[in-house]
Amino acid sequence: MLRRARVHPWLTGTTAAVLAAGVAVAVYFGTKSDPAAAQATTTTEIVSTGTIRQSVSASGTLAPADEQSLDFAVSGTVTHVDAKQGQRVRKGQVLATVDSAALASSVASARATVANAKAKVDDDATNDASDTQTAADKASLKAARNQLASAKDQLAAAKLTSPISGLVAEVNLSVGQSVSGNSSPSGNNSADSSSSSSSAAVLVISDRSWVVNATVDANSVGLIKVGNQAQLAVDGASQTLYGTIASIGLVSSSSSGTASYPVVVDVTGAQRALHDGSSVTATLIYKQLANVLVVPLLALHRSSDGTYVEKMVSGKAVRTAVTVGITSGLQVQITSGLRSGDSIQVQQAVRRSSGTTGSTTRQGGNFPGGGNFPIGNFPAGANFPGGGGGGN
Numbered sequence: 001m002l003r004r005a006r007v008h009p010w011l012t013g014t015t016a017a018v019l020a021a022g023v024a025v026a027v028y029f030g031t032k033s034d035p036a037a038a039q040a041t042t043t044t045e046i047v048s049t050g051t052i053r054q055s056v057s058a059s060g061t062l063a064p065a066d067e068q069s070l071d072f073a074v075s076g077t078v079t080h081v082d083a084k085q086g087q088r089v090r091k092g093q094v095l096a097t098v099d100s101a102a103l104a105s106s107v108a109s110a111r112a113t114v115a116n117a118k119a120k121v122d123d124d125a126t127n128d129a130s131d132t133q134t135a136a137d138k139a140s141l142k143a144a145r146n147q148l149a150s151a152k153d154q155l156a157a158a159k160l161t162s163p164i165s166g167l168v169a170e171v172n173l174s175v176g177q178s179v180s181g182n183s184s185p186s187g188n189n190s191a192d193s194s195s196s197s198s199s200a201a202v203l204v205i206s207d208r209s210w211v212v213n214a215t216v217d218a219n220s221v222g223l224i225k226v227g228n229q230a231q232l233a234v235d236g237a238s239q240t241l242y243g244t245i246a247s248i249g250l251v252s253s254s255s256s257g258t259a260s261y262p263v264v265v266d267v268t269g270a271q272r273a274l275h276d277g278s279s280v281t282a283t284l285i286y287k288q289l290a291n292v293l294v295v296p297l298l299a300l301h302r303s304s305d306g307t308y309v310e311k312m313v314s315g316k317a318v319r320t321a322v323t324v325g326i327t328s329g330l331q332v333q334i335t336s337g338l339r340s341g342d343s344i345q346v347q348q349a350v351r352r353s354s355g356t357t358g359s360t361t362r363q364g365g366n367f368p369g370g371g372n373f374p375i376g377n378f379p380a381g382a383n384f385p386g387g388g389g390g391g392n
Helices: 013-032 101-126 131-156
Strands: 038-046 048-064 067-070 076-081 094-098 159-161 166-171 202-205 210-217 229-234 241-248 253-255 258-267 279-296 301-303 306-313 316-321 323-328 331-336 343-352 360-362
Touching (some): 210 279, 279 323
Antiparallel strands (some): 048 210, 076 094, 301 306, 306 316
């Protein structure tokens, strides 16, 4: 299997998430400490369980999982070209042929040589030949049979066949063209991985199995590992696709002083109507917790004693200490202090616009003007302000 490794620009999702979450925290705690600059409104929400994940965002491109650059393993003149660009072919289907008359003659000659060698061995057994003569004749028979097998392989190689099912991406052959066979062992006409697509007689690509070639920077590559799940937003695809990390390169490339590592993601399932080179935004999930208590980031408060929430008890807000687990974007895991079904207050900070009486801008999760905070995560090991750990 040949996977084309391509280098593409990459934006660290962790960095973007830190900025987004940092803005949320700064706005929230900043408006709390500046009563003249903000008004505070609260809503009551029910604590429930959910799934929280930490991930790295990467940009990449889509490529076929398998590409086969095909050339004839024998020399000759092209007599038929059956493949056409864009044609779907099955494994073993004949794509082109070369003149096989000379090859067929070689097979016939090799068969005759085998028959003669076998006759000598039979005579040795009948005439009680010496051990030396018998051994020599048996060796000749073995060599003749090997020559016949090679001749048959050469004859078979006069037909260029597809080793995979997929689409014909390129055809660089025409009837009457002379071709020089490559040195493929055993006469196999399958792909020569050293050949470029532009020089191959025929290029066949898988059209239902795909990979994503992406890059991850040095700050994030240590967070992910082979087998991690991935969510994939592919240009031209109407739905989110899924995959798993298949490989993480050990050798980095450098651009503008920043090291990045190649990452290959196998796309799950047989996917149709995708196109080589399509842009992909990949969310590489390195930690995911299911059925855990999750609350909005803006439900948390901090004091000298630690982190707390305002829990509703008998209609009153009661300060309740909580312990925070991992944080992802604007969601926080609660590991102690609350139960599913509890009611808590979630503060929505509203900042007054300067110079305009009565004009306000909501800061509870949206940028001014309506833009949403991107959903991301704190880097592993980072602490949420007020005591919660955001690490692994």
